[in-house]
Amino acid sequence: MVRIGIDLGGTNIVAGVVNEQNEIIAKAECKTNLPRPADAIIEDMARVTEQAVEKAGLTMDDVQYVGAGCPGTCNLETGIIEYSSNFGFKEVPLQKILSERLGKPVYIENDANAAALGETIAGAAKGAKSALCITLGTGVGGGIIIDGKIYGGFNFAGAELGHIVIVEGGEPCPCGRKGCWEAYASATGLIRQTKTAIEAFPDSPMAKIAKEYGKVSGRTAFDAMRQGDPIGKAVVDRYIGYLACGLVNIINIFQPEVLCIGGGICHEGDTLIKPLEAYIERERYSKYSKNQTRLCVATLGNDAGIIGAACLGA
Numbered sequence: 001m002v003r004i005g006i007d008l009g010g011t012n013i014v015a016g017v018v019n020e021q022n023e024i025i026a027k028a029e030c031k032t033n034l035p036r037p038a039d040a041i042i043e044d045m046a047r048v049t050e051q052a053v054e055k056a057g058l059t060m061d062d063v064q065y066v067g068a069g070c071p072g073t074c075n076l077e078t079g080i081i082e083y084s085s086n087f088g089f090k091e092v093p094l095q096k097i098l099s100e101r102l103g104k105p106v107y108i109e110n111d112a113n114a115a116a117l118g119e120t121i122a123g124a125a126k127g128a129k130s131a132l133c134i135t136l137g138t139g140v141g142g143g144i145i146i147d148g149k150i151y152g153g154f155n156f157a158g159a160e161l162g163h164i165v166i167v168e169g170g171e172p173c174p175c176g177r178k179g180c181w182e183a184y185a186s187a188t189g190l191i192r193q194t195k196t197a198i199e200a201f202p203d204s205p206m207a208k209i210a211k212e213y214g215k216v217s218g219r220t221a222f223d224a225m226r227q228g229d230p231i232g233k234a235v236v237d238r239y240i241g242y243l244a245c246g247l248v249n250i251i252n253i254f255q256p257e258v259l260c261i262g263g264g265i266c267h268e269g270d271t272l273i274k275p276l277e278a279y280i281e282r283e284r285y286s287k288y289s290k291n292q293t294r295l296c297v298a299t300l301g302n303d304a305g306i307i308g309a310a311c312l313g314a
């Protein structure tokens, strides 16, 4: 028997057929095209599921169950997406509608939590009993795995690791707080910090790089630093400080076996990882413990959410 994992993203809806070795054997996808009513989106989730099953050369009879990673707060007991700001969802009974449509049991979970489970089952954190997975993108997503299971809190609203405050009274965050880790350590945060430095130093090599590419990206400051620009280096150093500060906070609370970070910025490799490790080693509370949290880079990318969703009914 195979299982289906669906990743309901803001840009794409992707369904994957996952075998018993937790490998994706076929995928199908379509655009999410927000904003749209929940019913239309759920119908597309069913449609891409059927397409993926067909691509795998199977029928729905071969499918054990369907798991879906969805944005927002997913109540695992009722199968309802209680709230999703990006999707404009409020009280959407996803589990019931999708299960009736496909004739299969359906499990739902928050997408970042599903991705953390996927990375722990089949990716960089494979084999770890406890893991924290952080994704650095538009925001900072996070998932907590304890004893191989997702910890989402008693009301399923966890784990919003991006919304721990690292600068009291700092940058405003869409969540309503000020100084959230997400506002500093996300790709969006890095781009903002880069733009501010370019405005202050319009003749710097970093400003020239931004002009050449016609835009500022998460790479701009790293590229400037590699060309020997002290302004670029200052932005990178500061960004790594913000990122590391939050990482040490969560290591101090959870002391996970593995701390896995993902997202486009991780393509910087050792340029990012080495200074992070040095900061963590210097500041973590567990300096004198025999065993230390292992920092690693996520390996599954977008497939993590699909594999994790396909494991929700296990």
Ligand SMILES: [Zn+2]
Pocket (backbone or CB within 6 Å): 162, 163, 173, 174, 175, 176, 177, 180, 182
């Ligand atoms: Zn926030």
